[in-house]
Amino acid sequence: MKNEKLLKATKYVGASILWTGIAIFLYGFFVSDYSYLTGIGIGTVMGAVFIFLMGVFLVATEEMNSNRKKAGKFISKIQ
Template sequence: MEANQKMLDAVKWVSGTGCVIGFIIFALSFFVSDYNKDYIFTVVGIAITLSAAAIFLVGIFFVLTEEMVMNTHKGERIEPETTKIIKMKSKAKTHTKRSTEFSN
């Protein structure tokens, strides 16, 4: 976990800063409506907040994936010498004739 701690801290700071900045832009533009007549800054604030949340989720996914890969036991694959499959021997090979005609 120590190897991924730097990446986890970076993701946490970047996404946290983005969420705070996005929320501040959203709150200022939404409540001070004289400054923002078309609500463009409101949409920008929401987009920054959602983008920061997406960055956080992707970063967590990468950290968890790397942890799973590093903790997986990797060894030689051992195949059993004998199998429990019983082979059936056919006494006679019979060929069946199939018709290709269809009836109604």
């Protein structure tokens, strides 16, 4: 349950930052005369992908740790 909440929060935060970055990139590339907005948009998109990947990594790590603890309890009951 805890992992699902973290994954859902990561998904929403990552998606909102991603769309913001895409909008900044498109504005800087097509509309604005300032080229630095394009770089800021690219950086924002990369940040959103990084945030999403780190959230997925944390969820996967937590899931593996909880499965290992459950398996350890199960093996100790058998012996």
